[in-house]
Amino acid sequence: MREHEALPVLSTRAFSLWYGVHQALIEVNLDIAERQVTAIIGPSGCGKSTLIRAFNRLNDLIPGVRTSGEIVFRGERIYGRGVDPVNVRRYIGMVFQKPNPFPKSVFENVAFGLRINGFRGNLAERVKLALDKAALWDEVKDDLHRKTGYDLSGGQQQRLCIARALAVNPEVLLMDEPCSALDPTATAKIEDLIRELASSVTVAIVTHNMQQAARVSDFTAFMLLGELVEFGPTREIFTRPTDSRTEAYITGRFG
Amino acid sequence: MRGRRTLGWVFALLAGTALGVSLLVLIVLIVITTLQTGPITSMRAVSGAGISLSLRSMDVPGTRDSLAYVTIAQVEGGSPAAGLGISRGDALIEVAGVAVDRPGRAWDAVGEAAGGREVTLPVVWMPRSEVTLGTLRATSTGGGPRVLISTPSAAAQAAGLLTGDLLVTAAGIPITGTRQAWEALVVAARTQGTPIELTLEREGERQVLLWNPSLQAELPFLRDPLRAWWTFLTTLNEPRYPERAGLLPAFAGSVYVVLVMAVVAFPLGIAGAVYLEEYAPTNLMTRIIEVLVANLAGTPSAVVGIIGLEVFARALGAGRSILAGGLTLSILILPMLIVAAREALRAVPQTLREAALAVGATRWETVRHHVLPYALSGILTGTILSFSRALGDGASLLLLGAFLFVTYVPQGLGDSFTIVPLQIFEWATRPQDGFAAVAAAAILILVTLLLVLNAVAIVLRNRFQRRWLG
Numbered sequence: 022m023r024e025h026e027a028l029p030v031l032s033t034r035a036f037s038l039w040y041g042v043h044q045a046l047i048e049v050n051l052d053i054a055e056r057q058v059t060a061i062i063g064p065s066g067c068g069k070s071t072l073i074r075a076f077n078r079l080n081d082l083i084p085g086v087r088t089s090g091e092i093v094f095r096g097e098r099i100y101g102r103g104v105d106p107v108n109v110r111r112y113i114g115m116v117f118q119k120p121n122p123f124p125k126s127v128f129e130n131v132a133f134g135l136r137i138n139g140f141r142g143n144l145a146e147r148v149k150l151a152l153d154k155a156a157l158w159d160e161v162k163d164d165l166h167r168k169t170g171y172d173l174s175g176g177q178q179q180r181l182c183i184a185r186a187l188a189v190n191p192e193v194l195l196m197d198e199p200c201s202a203l204d205p206t207a208t209a210k211i212e213d214l215i216r217e218l219a220s221s222v223t224v225a226i227v228t229h230n231m232q233q234a235a236r237v238s239d240f241t242a243f244m245l246l247g248e249l250v251e252f253g254p255t256r257e258i259f260t261r262p263t264d265s266r267t268e269a270y271i272t273g274r275f276g
Numbered sequence: 277m278r279g280r281r282t283l284g285w286v287f288a289l290l291a292g293t294a295l296g297v298s299l300l301v302l303i304v305l306i307v308i309t310t311l312q313t314g315p316i317t318s319m320r321a322v323s324g325a326g327i328s329l330s331l332r333s334m335d336v337p338g339t340r341d342s343l344a345y346v347t348i349a350q351v352e353g354g355s356p357a358a359g360l361g362i363s364r365g366d367a368l369i370e371v372a373g374v375a376v377d378r379p380g381r382a383w384d385a386v387g388e389a390a391g392g393r394e395v396t397l398p399v400v401w402m403p404r405s406e407v408t409l410g411t412l413r414a415t416s417t418g419g420g421p422r423v424l425i426s427t428p429s430a431a432a433q434a435a436g437l438l439t440g441d442l443l444v445t446a447a448g449i450p451i452t453g454t455r456q457a458w459e460a461l462v463v464a465a466r467t468q469g470t471p472i473e474l475t476l477e478r479e480g481e482r483q484v485l486l487w488n489p490s491l492q493a494e495l496p497f498l499r500d501p502l503r504a505w506w507t508f509l510t511t512l513n514e515p516r517y518p519e520r521a522g523l524l525p526a527f528a529g530s531v532y533v534v535l536v537m538a539v540v541a542f543p544l545g546i547a548g549a550v551y552l553e554e555y556a557p558t559n560l561m562t563r564i565i566e567v568l569v570a571n572l573a574g575t576p577s578a579v580v581g582i583i584g585l586e587v588f589a590r591a592l593g594a595g596r597s598i599l600a601g602g603l604t605l606s607i608l609i610l611p612m613l614i615v616a617a618r619e620a621l622r623a624v625p626q627t628l629r630e631a632a633l634a635v636g637a638t639r640w641e642t643v644r645h646h647v648l649p650y651a652l653s654g655i656l657t658g659t660i661l662s663f664s665r666a667l668g669d670g671a672s673l674l675l676l677g678a679f680l681f682v683t684y685v686p687q688g689l690g691d692s693f694t695i696v697p698l699q700i701f702e703w704a705t706r707p708q709d710g711f712a713a714v715a716a717a718a719i720l721i722l723v724t725l726l727l728v729l730n731a732v733a734i735v736l737r738n739r740f741q742r743r744w745l746g
Contacts, residue, residue: 077634079630079633079634082626082629082630082633084557084558085558107633107636107637107638108636110633110634110635110636111635111636114634114635115630115634117627117630117631117634119627121625121627121628121630121631122631123628123631123632123646124628124649124650133632133635133637133645134635134636134637137635137636137637137638137641137645138636182631185631185635186634186635188635189635189636
C-alpha cells in the first residue's frame with residue numbers, strides 16, 4: 022500500500038507547548054510522510070492549529086510561548102539552537118484559515134516570496150507556474166497587475182494564497198482549515214487542488230470537517246485536549262479506530 | 277442583535293449631529309469674526325490711500341475736556357493722499373461724514389461705504405498750521421508768548437492776513453504758541469462749513485477776520501480683501517502702526533520651527549512606534565517605556581518648554597534659536613506621534629504579518645513591505661494631527677524664550693524667531709484698537725491653517741478606508 026512506503030519528512034518527538042501556564046500540546050509524537058496529505062482533526066481547542074503552527078514556528082510571534090521536545094525536519098531540529106525561523110518558513114509554507122492576500126496586485130502577491138528570497142531568473146515564469154499549480158492562472162492571467170488580491174473572490178483569494186506559498190517551492194505546505202471561510206464550490210476546488218499538490222509537495226492540513234479529512238488525506242491524526250489520541254492511515258482511522266475516543270468523535274457523539 | 281444595531285444607529289446620529297452643529301458654529305464664528313475684523317479694512321485703506329495714521333490727544337484750552345485726534349503718520353510717495361497734498365503731521369478730521377477720533381474710524385468709514393473694488397471718499401483733513409495760515413512763529417513780544425504770522429499762505433492772504441499779524445484767538449481759543457494755534461484749527465475744523473473766527477492784532481489794533489479754508493478732498497480707497505490678506509501674510513512686521521503690521525516673520529518662524537521638528541520627530545516617532553509595536557519583547561523595560569510614552573503625551577507644553585530651555589537652549593548652547601525651538605517641539609509631539617503611529621500599526625491585521633512571515637520574510641521585510649504601507653495613511657493622519665498641535669502651541673516656545681516680536685524673516689537654524697501664536701499674544705496685549713484687529717486676523721490665518729491640516733488628515737484617512745477596507 023502506498024501509505025506504508027512513505028518516509029517521514031517532518032516528525033515531532035515528545036513535543037509540548039505552553040501558552041504561559043496553559044499547556045496546549047502534550048508530548049505529541051507524529052510523523053508527516055513525504056508527498057502525502059496528513060489531516061489533523063479534533064474538536065475546537067484540541068491544539069490542532071497550535072500543532073500545525075509549531076511546524077513553521079509561527080507560534081514564536083505569540084508572547085509567552087514555551088516548548089519542549091523536538092520537531093525534526095529532514096534530520097534538523099527546527100527548535101534547535103541557532104536555527105533561524107525565517108529559514109524554516111522558507112521551506113515550510115503555510116495557508117491560513119481566512120484568505121489573507123497582500124493588498125497588492127496578484128502578480129506581486131505571488132512574486133513577494135521570490136523577491137525577498139533573492140530569486141534571480143524569470144520572475145514572470147515562476148509566478149505563472151505557481152498560479153498554474155494553484156489552478157488560478159486561467160482566471161487571473163489577464164488581470165495580473167490590474168487586480169489586487171482583494172478584488173478576487175474568496176475561493177480565488179485562497180488559491181492565490183496557495184500560489185503565494187508554492188512560489189518559493191516549499192517542501193511542506195501547512196494548511197490551517199483552508200476551507201472554513203469558503204462556500205462548498207470553492208471548497209471542492211481547493212480539495213481537488215490539495216489532491217493534485219500531493220504529488221509534488223507534502224501537505225499537512227488541519228480541518229474540523231471529518232468528511233474533508235476523509236476525502237483528501239492519506240493519513241489522519243486525531244487530537245483531543247492537546248494530546249495526539251490516534252494516528253494512522255485515513256481509511257483505518259475512519260473505519261477501524263482503535264481508540265474509543267476517536268470512534269466517539271468520528272461517529273459524531275461529541276465535537 | 278437588533279438592539280445592538282439600534283444602539284449603533286443612535287450613536288452615529290448623535291455623533292453626526294454633534295459634529296455638524298459644532299462645524300456650523302465654527303463657520304458662523306469665523307464669518308462673524310471676519311466681518312468684524314478691522315485690520316483688513318485698515319490695510320486696504322493704507323494700500324489704497326497711501327497713508328498711515330497715529331492717534332494724538334490734547335486738552336481743549338479753557339475746558340477740562342481732552343480731545344483725541346488723528347494725525348497722518350506717513351504718506352506713501354505717489355499715493356492718492358500725496359497727490360492731494362496731504363502730508364505727514366496733518367490732522368485727519370473726517371472721512372465720509374465719520375468724525376475721525378481714532379485710527380479705526382477712518383477705516384470704519386471705508387467699510388460702511390457702498391460700492392465696488394474702489395471707493396472714493398470725501399476726506400476732511402486739516403493741513404498743518406504753517407501750511408494753512410502760512411508760517412507761524414512763536415514770539416514773546418509784549419511780555420507774554422505770542423504767535424506771529426511770518427509768511428501767510430495764499431488762502432490766508434486771500435482772507436486778508438498780512439505778514440506780522442499776531443494771532444490772538446482762533447475759534448475762541450486763546451493762542452499762546454504755535455501748538456495751540458494748530459490745535460485750535462483742529463477743533464475748529466470739526467465744525468466744517470462754519471468759517472473760523474480769527475482774532476488778530478495788527479499794529480496794536482485788534483481785528484476779527486472770518487476765514488473759511490476749503491479742507492475737503494477726495495481720497496480713493498481700494499477695496500480688495502484678498503490682496504489685503506496676502507499683503508498681511510507677506511509683509512515684514514512694523515512695531516508702531518497696526519496698519520503696517522505683517523505676519524511674515526512669525527509665519528516663516530512657525531514654518532521653520534515645524535520643519536525642524538518634522539525632520540527630527542517624524543523618523544524618531546515612526547521608528548519608536550515600529551519598535552514598540554513590532555519588535556519590543558514583552559518585559560518590564562518595555563512596559564516602563566510604554567507607560568512613560570503614554571504619560572509624556574499628556575505633558576503640559578509649558579513643562580516641555582522648560583525642558584527645552586534647560587537642555588537645548590542652555591546645556592547644549594543652542595540659545596533661543598530655531599534649532600532649539602524645533603527640538604523642543606519635537607519633545608512635545610514625539611509621544612503623541614508614537615501613540616498615534618502605534619494605533620495605526622495595531623490596526624494592521626495580524627494575518628497580514630503571518631502571510632508575509634509564512635513565505636520566509638524576515639520581521640523587517642514584513643514591516644517594510646506590508647505593515648508600514650498598510651499603516652501609512654493612519655500614521656500620516658496621526659502625524660498631521662500632532663503637527664497641527666505643535667503649530668498652534670505657544671506655551672512651550674514662550675518658556676524656551678522665543679521672541680514675541682520679530683521684524684525680520686529668520687535666515688538660518690541659529691537665528692532667533694517668533695511663531696504665530698506668540699505674535700498673536702504680543703499683538704493682543706497692545707492697548708491700541710488696531711492691534712487687537714491685527715491679532716484677530718492672525719488668529720483667523722492660524723485657525724484656517726489648522727483646519728486645512730486637519731482636513732488633509734481626514735482625506736487621508738478616508739482614502740485609506742476606501743483603498744484597503746472597501
